[in-house]
Amino acid sequence: MLANQKGGVGKTTTAIHLAHGFALSGKKVALFDMDPQGNATVAVQQMSGGHEAKKGALTMLEPVAKNLWLLRSPGAESLVEPGADIEVDRLLELVQELAKVVDWLVIDCPPRIDAWGWAGLQLGDEVLVPVQAEFFAIHGLSQMLAAMEVAAKQLDGKARIRGVLPTMVDASEPVTLEVVEDLRKNLGDLVLDSLVLRDSNLVEAASHGKTAFAHCPWARGALCYGELVMEILDG
Amino acid sequence: MLANQKGGVGKTTTAIHLAHGFALSGKKVALFDMDPQGNATVAVQQMSGGHEAKKGALTMLEPVAKNLWLLRSPGAESLVEPGADIEVDRLLELVQELAKVVDWLVIDCPPRIDAWGWAGLQLGDEVLVPVQAEFFAIHGLSQMLAAMEVAAKQLDGKARIRGVLPTMVDASEPVTLEVVEDLRKNLGDLVLDSLVLRDSNLVEAASHGKTAFAHCPWARGALCYGELVMEILDG
Numbered sequence: 340m341l342a343n344q345k346g347g348v349g350k351t352t353t354a355i356h357l358a359h360g361f362a363l364s365g366k367k368v369a370l371f372d373m374d375p376q377g378n379a380t381v382a383v384q385q386m387s388g389g390h391e392a393k394k395g396a397l398t399m400l401e402p403v404a405k406n407l408w409l410l411r412s413p414g415a416e417s418l419v420e421p422g423a424d425i426e427v428d429r430l431l432e433l434v435q436e437l438a439k440v441v442d443w444l445v446i447d448c449p450p451r452i453d454a455w456g457w458a459g460l461q462l463g464d465e466v467l468v469p470v471q472a473e474f475f476a477i478h479g480l481s482q483m484l485a486a487m488e489v490a491a492k493q494l495d496g497k498a499r500i501r502g503v504l505p506t507m508v509d510a511s512e513p514v515t516l517e518v519v520e521d522l523r524k525n526l527g528d529l530v531l532d533s534l535v536l537r538d539s540n541l542v543e544a545a546s547h548g549k550t551a552f553a554h555c556p557w558a559r560g561a562l563c564y565g566e567l568v569m570e571i572l573d574g
Numbered sequence: 575m576l577a578n579q580k581g582g583v584g585k586t587t588t589a590i591h592l593a594h595g596f597a598l599s600g601k602k603v604a605l606f607d608m609d610p611q612g613n614a615t616v617a618v619q620q621m622s623g624g625h626e627a628k629k630g631a632l633t634m635l636e637p638v639a640k641n642l643w644l645l646r647s648p649g650a651e652s653l654v655e656p657g658a659d660i661e662v663d664r665l666l667e668l669v670q671e672l673a674k675v676v677d678w679l680v681i682d683c684p685p686r687i688d689a690w691g692w693a694g695l696q697l698g699d700e701v702l703v704p705v706q707a708e709f710f711a712i713h714g715l716s717q718m719l720a721a722m723e724v725a726a727k728q729l730d731g732k733a734r735i736r737g738v739l740p741t742m743v744d745a746s747e748p749v750t751l752e753v754v755e756d757l758r759k760n761l762g763d764l765v766l767d768s769l770v771l772r773d774s775n776l777v778e779a780a781s782h783g784k785t786a787f788a789h790c791p792w793a794r795g796a797l798c799y800g801e802l803v804m805e806i807l808d809g
């Protein structure tokens with residue numbers, strides 16, 4: 340699942356492109372929008388080509404595209420996040436049922452780990468941490484990774500860290516390249532080989548309710564996410 | 575106070591520059607870091623010139639610069655945000671005491687309104703909403719503003735919306751200018767005249783633990799925030 344306490348680092352953008360990328364590679368994919376703000380739900384709402392499931396757990400989800408189903412955001416009913424009334428057990432049940440019919444579960448989490456984020460962490464096996472290639476992102480990252488390791492022990496093997504993904508890298512802003520280098524120096528293999536370049540086409544695609552693969556597959560943002568999909572599928 | 579459910583839109587950057595800007599204008603200022611992630615605390619930690627208060631409520635805060643004191647972040651003890659054990663009453667008491675000795679209270683809130691964010695909303699009178707000049711920022715803004723109006727009624731006159739501040743505006747990305755225009759068209763006077771241009775000097779200053787006013791006062795980010803300070807002080 341996609342998690343990072345810092346806001347606006349690319350969790351949602353990465354979640355929808357991983358999900359759609361896996362689907363385009365022939366895998367069956369369930370995308371969970373665990374953020375009451377529902378950015379992921381909005382960012383794929385104009386996609387087409389999905390098939391309604393006739394039976395089984397997938398009937399609980401909406402078809403988005405071929406091989407791709409979405410569990411919609413719980414939605415923000417009020418300004419304050421709900422407390423502990425999220426039925427994690429029901430979600431865990433749904434995940435177990437889905438495991439029989441999908442190959443991948445991609446979970447978009449909110450920033451800061453609130454009740455929804457914590458639920459999200461309990462549902463998936465591995466965590467991908469998108470990290471914006473600039474200062475504030477590094478600060479708190481090592482603390483967050485350490486806290487996630489602690490959570491992983493509590494959650495008995497779930498929430499293992501699959502890797503750190505540098506996002507919004509911008510060749511015209513040399514400091515972003517330095518940040519990526521620092522990340523690799525300090526975290527070694529934990530940093531994925533792929534990185535995501537800053538590309539306004541990604542924002543544009545979201546404003547059309549589609550992933551870059553659907554909207555602008557030639558754009559460098561799409562190419563970057565394509566590489567990421569390959570890296571994750573190759574294990 | 576600075577609030578916006580969306581992450582990474584410039585709440586913290588705006589909070590520290592408003593606070594330091596007011597202080598440079600001769601006002602006495604208390605800056606509250608209500609975000610367990612503590613980005614504001616980190617972003618001003620290398621500033622100097624502040625004076626320890628000898629008595630009164632200011633002794634609870636740390637001196638940052640002349641006229642500027644900081645209530646440090648509660649700090650993130652673990653991955654999951656604490657539940658309801660924030661002593662809002664003690665904070666309200668502190669605020670009432672501080673009101674006797676400072677002219678301005680600037681409060682930095684976390685993204686999403688968790689327990690700390692909700693506490694922050696109860697402490698201040700007005701809310702400034704920084705809005706990143708791109709797609710996702712607009713979506714959810716009107717819902718958030720409506721939700722804040724509801725909260726303001728519950729909080730009996732607190733949390734009134736002072737204005738919306740467009741941030742990360744970038745002349746080299748024309749869509750950001752369109753977003754600002756849309757904001758003005760849809761929200762009219764609610765949108766401040768000032769806006770904040772994208773300026774990597776702001777990130778650089780934060781990495782040195784200083785505001786742009788201290789680190790790079792000639793930079794356009796500093797000039798933008800200077801204008802904002804004037805606009806707010808002029809009421």
Ligand SMILES: Nc1ncnc2c1ncn2[C@@H]1O[C@H](COP(=O)(O)OP(=O)(O)OP(=O)(O)O)[C@@H](O)[C@H]1O
Binds near residue numbers: 349536560579581
């Ligand atoms: N590589 C990129 N290039 C340009 N813009 C990007 C890129 N990745 C994401 N964005 C944009 O930056 C904004 C924040 O991205 P996104 O919503 O994915 O972050 P997030 O971590 O999910 O945010 P939140 O913490 O609020 O959930 C969005 O408007 C998105 O379209």
Ligand SMILES: Nc1ncnc2c1ncn2[C@@H]1O[C@H](COP(=O)(O)OP(=O)(O)OP(=O)(O)O)[C@@H](O)[C@H]1O
Binds near residue numbers: 580585588684
């Ligand atoms: N005008 C700007 N130009 C360039 N970078 C900026 C600008 N404003 C903020 N930033 C950078 O963008 C990142 C996010 O900004 P900031 O931390 O202020 O947002 P935030 O809304 O407080 O985030 P969070 O939701 O995580 O608390 C920071 O690295 C900051 O230095």
Ligand SMILES: [Mg+2]
Binds near residue numbers: 350352374378448
């Ligand atoms: Mg998101």
Ligand SMILES: [Mg+2]
Binds near residue numbers: 609682
């Ligand atoms: Mg912040």
